[in-house]
Amino acid sequence: MEGPRSPREAELPHVLDFLTKNLRSEAPWSIAAEYPTALTSNNIHNMRIIADEDRVVSHAVMKPLIIKSPHVIYKVGAIGSVVTDDKHRGQGLSTQIINDCLKSATEQSCDIAILWTDLFDFYRRMGFELAGSEISFVIEENFDVPPINLRFSTDPKVSPDAIYRLYSSHSVNSVRTIEETRKFLAIPETKVYTAWEPNGQLAAYAIEGKGIDLGGYIHEWGGSVSKLMALFSFIRVQKNQPFTVICPRHATNLIEQMQRKPVTMNQGFLGMIKLVNFDQLAAKIKRAFRAEGVSDIVLEKHPDHFLFGIGQDLYTINNETDMVRLLFGPIDYRAIGIFKEETVQKFEKIFPLALWIWGWDSI
Incomplete structure (x- = not known):
């Protein structure tokens, strides 16, 4: 070998x-x-x-x-x-x-x-x-949206520049180039749904499928919530069968609007995560807390445990896997009942860490 x-x-x-x-x-x-x-x-x-x-x-x-x-x-x-x-x-x-x-x-x-x-x-x-967290919505029935002046299309020939513009507006995304977007659009079995403004500008997009994976799943999307909801309504009519929209937990406005529709909501994990460079990540997290006015965050790795907390309100964590779930979710700090309320309130400025990897980036 x-x-x-x-x-x-x-x-x-x-x-x-x-x-x-x-x-x-x-x-x-x-x-x-x-x-x-x-x-x-x-x-x-x-x-x-x-x-x-x-x-x-x-x-x-x-x-x-x-x-x-x-x-x-x-x-x-x-x-x-x-x-x-x-x-x-x-x-x-x-x-x-x-x-x-x-x-x-x-x-x-x-x-x-x-x-x-x-x-x-x-x-x-x-x-x-x-x-980490992943929210999915199974859109099971047709639903109405307020009238909106958009033109919908299933033509896969969409400018990568237009997709890239909307994708880049996400608060959490991976750094891509327009050329990479062009390559992603050419992946087999990729279905592209788009909504267009009267002036010809792309207003919203949704991507279903990636080769043999993610059929029936909208795993990439971009645009304002109202225009996305109109696009999802169009997709449901076009497909004439249920499909699933995947979104991050921090997409709160979209989640709120989806919950008002005839959908089934499921909560899952982003993926299986492992800490690779804890000290480097901890330094980034501490800088983020300092930017929010919290200077006494404790996040330390010792030979046989981690020390985690704020000020004197500290907790010893024995397993790295527990540390991952505390940093990225889904552990609820209030539910575990080990930190003071004032500590939890400070945690919530940053934790759980916002992390999302869009479907085209998954390998």
Whole structure:
């Protein structure tokens, strides 16, 4: 066995063939078409393989993302396309691959790592934990909205510049380029729904699907709440069947409007998150609290525990996974009843940390 290591440039086509065969065997496209910014020669240094006599038997990829939020700018190592050949399973190869991705994330100064999976116990053994928040709304019936002068379209030929303009208005988003937006729009099975002003300006957009994933899910959207609601109403009529809108917890105005409609609301997790560089993240959090007038936040890592609190109101946290859920949610500080009310009020200026990764960035 050789690796984990990055593929050589000449090996990239073989790696993509391995991934397509194992993860997209029934799709008429290469898996690289679904992940045009992760499974590419530009990110080959973040791909990891284990080879057996020049044959790829295990793979994972890490894609660094810069996530902007009102309080913190994160560097996140998103991990995906984790697969081991059937004949080589049970040998710990996936664990080796993931740990090497985490090493790379650490070397590239990522604050946290995140991945999306249903193999919770497997990844918990490597320090990942379900954390963060995701709100989803299943729109089950048609619903009316106040009259609004918009033109709706399902034409996928939309200017990446127009999409990028609305996307950039989100308070929490990953740093993208217009060219990356162009590549995302070309992902197979991507459905684009748009609403246009009378003057021809894009007013709102919604993206459904990403290759074989996220069919029936609106995982990207942009525009004002009133125009998005009108667009969602149009989508429901067009599809003539239920679909789901995914949104972050901090999208409070949209959540309030959705709850007034015939929908089913579900609360879930953003993904499985692991702390990669706690001291670096803690320094960012402390700066955010100082900007809010809270100078005595305590956030320290010791050899066998974490110390967390404000002033003298401190709590010892023994597990890193508990720390993740305290920082990013969904733990409710009031519900656990260990901090004073004045401490909770100060926490709520920043916590839970606003973190959201839009569907096109998931790998």
